[in-house]
Amino acid sequence: MTDPLERIAAALERLAPAPLTPPDWHAHPAYVWDGRTARGVDRIEAPALAQLIGIDRQKDLVTANVARLARGHAAHDMLLWGARGMGKSALVRAAAVAGQQNGGSLALVQVAADALASLPALFLQLASERRNFLVYLDDLGFAEVDTGGPRHLRSWLEGGVEARPANVRLAVTSNRRAIVPRHAGEQDDPLNPRDALDDLQALADRFGLAIGFHNASQDEYLAMIAAHAAPLALAWDEADALEWAKRRGARSGRTAWQFVTELAGRAGRPT
Structure with missing residues (x-):
């Protein structure tokens, strides 16, 4: 290949990204x-x-x-x-x-x-x-x-x-x-x-x-912990759970799950 234009075109073709394969929109959830x-x-x-x-x-x-x-x-x-x-x-x-x-x-x-x-x-x-x-x-x-x-x-x-x-x-x-x-x-x-x-x-x-x-009430927050802790057979203390939320400044589902993760870690178990 001696033509400079042909060499440039070939180089650009090598640098160009491969065409994308369309996803199969029926294969995954x-x-x-x-x-x-x-x-x-x-x-x-x-x-x-x-x-x-x-x-x-x-x-x-x-x-x-x-x-x-x-x-x-x-x-x-x-x-x-x-x-x-x-x-x-x-x-x-x-x-x-x-x-x-x-x-x-x-x-x-x-x-x-x-x-x-x-x-x-x-x-x-x-x-x-x-x-x-x-x-x-x-x-x-x-x-x-x-x-x-x-x-x-x-x-x-x-x-x-x-x-x-x-x-x-x-x-x-x-x-x-x-x-x-x-x-x-x-x-x-x-x-x-x-x-x-x-x-x-x-x-x-x-x-x-x-x-x-909206933010959870105290009763809702404790119920969230119970719902996550029960399937993992984790024992927990209400005062400990409330102190956990107080330190984080929020009562929420995320805070409840983080507390249950802490409980599982203390017990040496995965979540």
């Missing part, structure tokens, strides 16, 4: 989308629904909605918002497992945090599949300077030309209902204050289900 392709996950890690204590109403709403999606019935996009560690993400995963076990055709697709802009490409692949998909965005939040992200998400939820297809619904978890930061000063801004608030609220309003999660 879950996938992780990285913005270009999806990696199959053979097992969804999720607690049993009975172990999610103190969120009975939230469980009923989410599991019923996911079951409808799994059966191909009308279902809502979901925003799960509120207190940290109260089972928002765990409930999404557990509801997906329940939907699959009850005979539904469903896959859970988790989108990486930096792959949000690639959702239209993901939707394009999923739209042609004879399966239903719950696309899962965990711990979503937008910075104040990010005006494009919230607008794109509103468009994907409904109304836009790139809206998610009929066999896809979104499940978003966030610590804030509005997803984007809000400040008290917004209510005092003399320049269109109502417009500013409405623009923030409009994103949450696009979800058919916006479900709040």
Whole structure:
């Protein structure tokens, strides 16, 4: 090969990444989308629904909605918002497992945090599949300077030309209902204050289900520990459990599980 252009073309071809093999969207119960392709996950890690204590109403709403999606019935996009560690993400995963076990055709697709802009490409692949998909965005939040992200998400939820297809619904978890930061000063801004608030609220309003999660009471926190400790046959002391929560400044499902992990470690057992 003596032609310089041919040598350059051959070198560029060697440097170019190999074409991506499309994922088999029927081979796995879950996938992780990285913005270009999806990696199959053979097992969804999720607690049993009975172990999610103190969120009975939230469980009923989410599991019923996911079951409808799994059966191909009308279902809502979901925003799960509120207190940290109260089972928002765990409930999404557990509801997906329940939907699959009850005979539904469903896959859970988790989108990486930096792959949000690639959702239209993901939707394009999923739209042609004879399966239903719950696309899962965990711990979503937008910075104040990010005006494009919230607008794109509103468009994907409904109304836009790139809206998610009929066999896809979104499940978003966030610590804030509005997803984007809000400040008290917004209510005092003399320049269109109502417009500013409405623009923030409009994103949450696009979800058919916006479900709040709140901090656990003391009784709920202790019940969470009991639910996790009983299957592991771990003995525990109520005062010790309350001191554990006090030191962490929170009573939540996550705090309860961390205490049970500590108990198992003390006993020389795995969890």
